[in-house]
Amino acid sequence: MEAAQEAPDRPPLDLNALSDAAFLSAKGIPQLTVVESTGSTNADLLRGVTEDPRAWPDLSVLAAEYQSAARGRLDRRWEAPARSAVSVSVVLRPVNAEGRPLPTQSYSWLSLLAALALRQALLDTAGIPAELKWPNDVLVRGRKIAGILAQLGPLGDGAAPPVVLGTGLNVTLTEAELPVPTATSVLLEDPATVDRTELLKSYLSHFAVLYRSFCNADGDPAAGMAGGPSLHKRVEAVLTTLGKQVRAQLPGDHEIIGHASRLDEYGSLMVVDAAAHEHVVTAGDVVHLRPWAPPAADDAGPDSAESGYA
Structure with missing residues (x-):
């Protein structure tokens, strides 16, 4: 671990490999742009799809070597050293094979x-097993290695609004460079590689296949996809949140504490509280808690449910 504390070599992304016409064509990616520095790739693409929608067709990709004003969920800011992460955003204009827009309620998936x-890319490329944490994190051994942020673009010309999907993967951050102690990076997980180009290509490859299959199923999460189980089943199988006691922090300073039981058809988290009431959590932070025994009915309450962080 001592050596890992030293800042590793951080080569740039391989533009030739990423702009390879055969790769882009096979994945249905019309354009892939890499910039040296920007405030936020998500903000850039949101501005792009607003000002010049035709310039950013479905599956257009923008990656940055460094982001100075990246934002996560709940408007949290984060920053990583240049060339230490995979920072990438994709424009999505979800339509099925006939060109019919997907229902916007499917966007939550x-x-x-x-x-x-991204989980599959980490396993295939770096040999790192990972899990998902609802609603949009990727974890390794309980520590966050990546976060994902989907933002809705403007509604124009009567069509369904586009989505800008941003992903930030910690690749060569050392322990000292991690934003919080509960984070990790590819480098710190005994990886087969820390090649950001290969990680990015693998992520885009897996994403394109799943995304196209999801679109061709009209955004139905219960439909079989890409020659295998449905999106709903695939996500639930690797979602570490399920089966845990959680605290769901909701907008407006509200919270629910209980047992995360399942995902509904919209990808919302179902949480059963100590009084056996099931709640639908559509947005907000979820904290995994240590296991707890349900209190007696006359004793039930949020305070008795919480026993700290896992």
Whole structure:
């Protein structure tokens, strides 16, 4: 671990490999742009799809070597050293094979689909087993290695609004460079490689296959996809949140504490509280808690449910 504390060599992304016409064509990616530095790739693409929608067709990709104003969920800011992460955003204009837009209620699955693709990329490329944490994190041994943020673009010309999907993967961050102690990076997980180009290509490859299959199923998470189980089943199989006691922090300073039981058809988390009431959690932070025994009915309450962080 001592050696890992030293900042590793951080080569740039391989533009030739990423711009390879055969790779882009096979994955249905119309364009892939890499910039040396920007505030936020998500913000850049949101501005792009607003000002010049035709310039950013479905599956357009923007990656950055360094982001100075990246934002996560709940408007949290984060920053990583240049060339230490995979920072990438993708424009999505979900339509089926006939060109019919997907229902917008299916959009809530897109960040989970991306997390699933990134999990597979980590396993295939770096040999790192990972899990998903609802709604949009990728974990290794309980520590966050990546986060995903989906943002809705403007509604124009009567068509369904586009989605900008941003992904930030910690690759060569050392222990000292991690944003919080509960984070990790590819480097710190005994990887087969820390090649950001290969990780990015693998992620985009897996994402494109799952995304196209999801679109061709009209955004139905219960439909079989890419020659295998449905998106719903695939996500639930690797979602470490399920089966845990959680605290769901909701907008407006509200919270629910209980047992995370399943995902509904919209990708929302179902949480059963100590009084056996099932709640639908559609957005908000979820904290995994240590296991607890349900209190007696006359004793039930949020305070008795919480026993700290896992």
